[in-house]
Amino acid sequence: MLIVFSLLVSVLLLAGCGNESKDSGASSEEEAVDFSKKPIKLIVPWSAGGITDVTARLLAEEAVNHLPEGAEVVVENRPGGTGTIGAAEVANAEADGFTLLISPLVPVTESPSIRQTPYEYDDFDPVLQVLSTPTAFAVGTSNDIATYEDFVQYAKDNPGEFKYATGGVGTLDHIVMEAIALKENIDIKHVPYEGAAPIINDILGGHIDGGHLQIPGLLPYVEEGDVRIAWNSGSEGFAYMPKDTPTLEGKLDLPEMDAKTSIVGPKGIPEETLNIIVDAFKKTMDSEKFKEKMENANLEPAFAGPEELGETIETRYQTSKKIIEESGIAE
């Protein structure tokens, strides 16, 4: 009986020790990252269905194949306040790499200079850039304005008459137009809209003179001859871009003003975790499946790592801040 008992005890002890050693071994690995413990939340600070949302969902779908085993990526929409609400949530989240923001940079680089936000632009860790999309100035074809010079001349001849639409106060589009107004010393009026769709609607219907917005959404109307792109405020080389579209190069003292859809996280994500995430998303962006889907949607993935994205954020913040202060569009 005693023998049986002691055997049992020793077996149990052994088993216990075994468990213990296994535990300690695992935990030292887990300290780095255990991607299976909870899903990675990719927060989209805009409504479902937009370009950012579609991109995020495609990324999430494919990224699972490139992240460590057991990892999950869920997309959550947190719209409102021109992206500020979603951004605030990410800025305040634990910096463990499990809560990330995917958005054009506006809520990070422009909003803090425009309105009171519960975060600063440097409360975020850059993770990676996903898209770089040029933005353009578009007018209805009933208008005579065809170039930058035409526009400046028209605005000088008719002070206060030209009304242009953008996706909201303090968006990249608004900043570019304000920069032009400052440089050329012209008086134009800004009308904020809820997004690209209503702007295009009102340009087509002749309810607004022009609009500054991302190019992909405009292309079908340009091809039909209903809308004219006067200039591209961003970079060249966009595959779907009409070849002869002029840029603002040499006309305006601005850095490249493409809309950069990027992933950022709360400040202080451990480097090892960050590397795994960046690596996985890079592989995702390189995958044929993702590329094909993006191409279908007239979007061009443009990867940039944390360092390059960090520089973009810094430049964008400083440039926009200067324009916002000079033009007095902040609250």
Added chain:
Amino acid sequence: MEVIIGSLYDVFSLNNIIFMILGVTLGIIFGALPGLTATMGVAVLLPITFGMEPTTGILFLLSVYCGGIYGASIPAILIKTPGSPASAATIVDGAELVKKGKAGEALRATVFASAIAGFISALILMFVAPQLAKFALKFGPTEYFAIALFGLTMIAKVSAESVLKGVFMGFLGMFVAAVGMDPVSGVPRFTFGNVNLLGGLALVPVLVGLFAITEIFIQSQTAHVISKPKQTKILDKPESIWKLFKYWKTIIKSTFIGTFIGMIPGTGAPLASFLSYNESRRSSKNKKEYGKGSMEGIVASEAGNNGVTGATLVPLLTLGIPGDTVTAILLGALLIQGLNPGPQLFTEHADVMYGIMIGLLVINIIMFIQGRVASRLFAKVTSIPMNVLIPILITLCFVGSYAVNNTIFDVKVMIIFGLIGFVMTKLNYPLIPMLLGIVLGPIAEPNLRKALINSNGDWSVFLTQPISLVFVVLSLLTIFMPLIKQFILRIRGKKAAS
């Protein structure tokens, strides 16, 4: 023509039919649960369609949408809680009909009205979409403001006893809608530094609070009294479908109102259902029945909101412009499927486009069949004792409000608005005018300001633009008609006397 026949084959593939049936079922469930809306259903199910064929994916989402808009009428009738804002006009008459033991009849009438309206709306989309799209482009900020103004005049009609109380609630609703970032300058209003309020109060938690939670509070007052389930006429025998054709005038008129509202981006189903309800009341011989259990009233409201379903695709499919949240999500679905939305959709992807349109007709037929079955099942809800039903409903309300943005903040909003609704109901202040303010305020305000920026501050634009003028005149007529009528009667009376 070949394309259409090809699309016909495509639509009637087994795969598509199965997904449409499934979609309608899911839609009805989403619509019927208070707090979960058709929009939410479409958003949640969007990722599932990534792997599907374009036609199948879009038809699946459209089934969810149509089913959802119809499904919202079920709780609106049975438990006086609209499943989504689009069915708010149904609740008063619906509740009265249930009291009269006509729950089953009311449910069947709304299925019929919803399906017919959806079907006609889909036909309109098929045959006159391009022409409609051109007309819809004439609507700019000036016109939107005028139409919202017209919508707001309905407060007078839905205020029950006191117009003054109704107007007060309307203003309260517009005030609630003003919370959040100023639509023009971007300045935060009434946010008290709370980030969650920057985007404004979400519609669903406010609505669930005002209607569902309020109703739960009211029912809870008597829930401890164990009442015998009213078994009487609830399971009344389904009458012949043909009997429902007596509402054909109301249904057709409401469908056209719904189609009109649907094709204009940025307006939506709630406005359509209110306008339809109001118009059917205006032209009805039995005005007094309205608000006291009018079958015609719920038929009008439900035909109005389903009339939107086909028409809302007009700007999306012809111009590539989404008019509301649902179509914005559909736009995302089109993008993922590699169909670049825009004016070229029809020329480049005619097969898919016709597939969608034919499919939409089929969806409405499926919805009718499922709705008939569902209404028989759902009618039994009225026989569930309140002390069982209330905890279930409360749970659903919490889940629904939480699910909008995955935040507890929205749940708190729901509870607060539940209290507001309860107190206001106790004080005899009607809640529907408040809803009108909440729904129409965000259309009226930004468009008024945009229109005034465009006109350099000149208010006369609202009278010089023809479409806007029509709606301003209609609004004035709605407000002053009772006075004018009285005046005419008095003059006639005098003439008769002399």
